[in-house]
Amino acid sequence: MAHIDIIPVDLPGSDSKKPLKFSGDIFQGFNAPCRFEGSVEQLEVLGEIPRSIDGTFYRVMPDHHYPPFVQNEIHFNGDGVISAFKIENGECDFQQMAVRTHRFLAEKKHRRALFGKYRNAYTDNPLVEGVLRTISNTNIVFHRGVLLALKEDGPPFAMDPTTLETFGVWDFQGQIKTPTFTAHPKFDPLTGDMVCYGYEAKGDASKDIVVYNVDKEGRKTDEVWVKAPWCGMIHDIGITRNYIIFPLTPITVDADRIKRGGNHFAWQPKLDQAYGILPRRGAKSEDMKWFYADNAFHGHVANAYENEEGNIVIDLTVADGNVFYFFPPDESRVGEPPRVKFNSPMHRWVFDPKAPDGTRYKPHELFDTQGEFARSDDRYLGQPYNHFFLCVIDPTKPYNFQRCGPPVGGLFNCYGHFNWKNHSKSIWFAGDCSTVQEPVFIPRSHDAPEGDGYLMGLVNRLDELRNDLVILDTARPFEEGPIAVVKLPFKLRTGLHGNFVESKDIKEWNERLPRDQIPRQNVDEVIKAKAGSVYKDGLKPIMNGILQPAANGVKGTNGVNGGH
Numbered sequence: 001m002a003h004i005d006i007i008p009v010d011l012p013g014s015d016s017k018k019p020l021k022f023s024g025d026i027f028q029g030f031n032a033p034c035r036f037e038g039s040v041e042q043l044e045v046l047g048e049i050p051r052s053i054d055g056t057f058y059r060v061m062p063d064h065h066y067p068p069f070v071q072n073e074i075h076f077n078g079d080g081v082i083s084a085f086k087i088e089n090g091e092c093d094f095q096q097m098a099v100r101t102h103r104f105l106a107e108k109k110h111r112r113a114l115f116g117k118y119r120n121a122y123t124d125n126p127l128v129e130g131v132l133r134t135i136s137n138t139n140i141v142f143h144r145g146v147l148l149a150l151k152e153d154g155p156p157f158a159m160d161p162t163t164l165e166t167f168g169v170w171d172f173q174g175q176i177k178t179p180t181f182t183a184h185p186k187f188d189p190l191t192g193d194m195v196c197y198g199y200e201a202k203g204d205a206s207k208d209i210v211v212y213n214v215d216k217e218g219r220k221t222d223e224v225w226v227k228a229p230w231c232g233m234i235h236d237i238g239i240t241r242n243y244i245i246f247p248l249t250p251i252t253v254d255a256d257r258i259k260r261g262g263n264h265f266a267w268q269p270k271l272d273q274a275y276g277i278l279p280r281r282g283a284k285s286e287d288m289k290w291f292y293a294d295n296a297f298h299g300h301v302a303n304a305y306e307n308e309e310g311n312i313v314i315d316l317t318v319a320d321g322n323v324f325y326f327f328p329p330d331e332s333r334v335g336e337p338p339r340v341k342f343n344s345p346m347h348r349w350v351f352d353p354k355a356p357d358g359t360r361y362k363p364h365e366l367f368d369t370q371g372e373f374a375r376s377d378d379r380y381l382g383q384p385y386n387h388f389f390l391c392v393i394d395p396t397k398p399y400n401f402q403r404c405g406p407p408v409g410g411l412f413n414c415y416g417h418f419n420w421k422n423h424s425k426s427i428w429f430a431g432d433c434s435t436v437q438e439p440v441f442i443p444r445s446h447d448a449p450e451g452d453g454y455l456m457g458l459v460n461r462l463d464e465l466r467n468d469l470v471i472l473d474t475a476r477p478f479e480e481g482p483i484a485v486v487k488l489p490f491k492l493r494t495g496l497h498g499n500f501v502e503s504k505d506i507k508e509w510n511e512r513l514p515r516d517q518i519p520r521q522n523v524d525e526v527i528k529a530k531a532g533s534v535y536k537d538g539l540k541p542i543m544n545g546i547l548q549p550a551a552n553g554v555k556g557t558n559g560v561n562g563g564h
Ligand SMILES: C/C=C/c1ccc(O)c(OC)c1
Pocket: 062, 075, 076, 077, 137, 138, 151, 152, 235, 496
């Protein structure tokens, strides 16, 4: 009788011809891989999309293209995929494309994962030593005719707003070459300036922060290098007319932990939170001041401004524990269950920019709600304002655990409209099988009052494994529900940030900056390994958590079988 050999099972990421298989809890239920690129014209619309909405809602989600080979992989380490909802004449067309990062292209060539842990190059397959490993999965912004897909560990990738084609790394015409660039640049509506920065700007674990101003003509007008009191995450900032505020979160970076193949970040339960204050124009390194407050975890900034006394007001959600459970403290005991419930009200801080470095503060005021992903009317960015919007967690509302399982991506079950003026709240509950993703605010018209317009965002229908794009009218109580629901015939995944871009801005820039004049990256060139980048200290990359000292002067081998 014929004998059938069973082929031994290879490690994921090996050269075997085994078909892809995703396993592990970050790929379950609503967060099952999407990996879709393409378009759907004329999505089904319930209700009516206001005809005055003429533009595209771009948003980004992490979506691993290949199954990871590292243990305890995290959602934040997935390839950036851009979804675009183009709205015109009451209709909506959908388009989706992965950002062609160097990492994505290198893995695509080999048809498997080659990059290891989140922000840890020591865990990569030696095949891709020195290849740029950022994945552009955190924000997507429009800047002078291009979309910039952003992740704070690397430079921006530019894309075509119309086709979602990736042009390549964007260095602002050679003006910005630092290795890291924030996912939260701020656009001042009064001056047209872009305020941006990079932390860990001199490599892993460096305390150096670089801060830039790019003016409305695209010229870099300011560059200042400052030091943080420790190397920690600076994910988002606030700007006022004259200052930049840098929330520094007590989640820190340790070079040795990284070299051992550990996590990039670890939560520090005993460390303060800090706020760096820097003048926006003409600042020198020594102008940076740091204020401190008790340990807590920063969410996103709603807005910031200077009040009549010349003090800095900054509003952001702040949680009372480590929201990033996947970056536990170094000393945390194995098997200790991560905390899942936090208080995360909107915090208002009022800082005196003339107070001495090291001054301690308490929150000035709290807005009683539980939420994250604050948005406000971008026409008022950096100026006195009243309206903000949040993804809200209302634990008193029902959740159908039986049908939906654990709420993937967090139990944000409402959109909220808040007003500082009278502390009013208006809340839409998305339903007992639904959660919501970060919304965008669209003004009703250019001269509409602050906060008057529409809130647009993706709802996860956890029972149907589908997304809806909902539109709420901010002039009506949110309790009345959306005025339009755009039905996507399939599901995406938990996303991060997005922005709405008006069609007229895209058209105008298509004329100012013809697409064929934008240089394109060369795929073969960008995925070529640039040897010696991170391993120069005598260590070679590790796989599956095992450190391997490099043989004298010998670089890592070809990585067959995952390089173990
Ligand atoms: C709320 C999200 C924050 C965030 C911070 C750092 C990251 O690398 C990231 O990747 C998707 C997300």
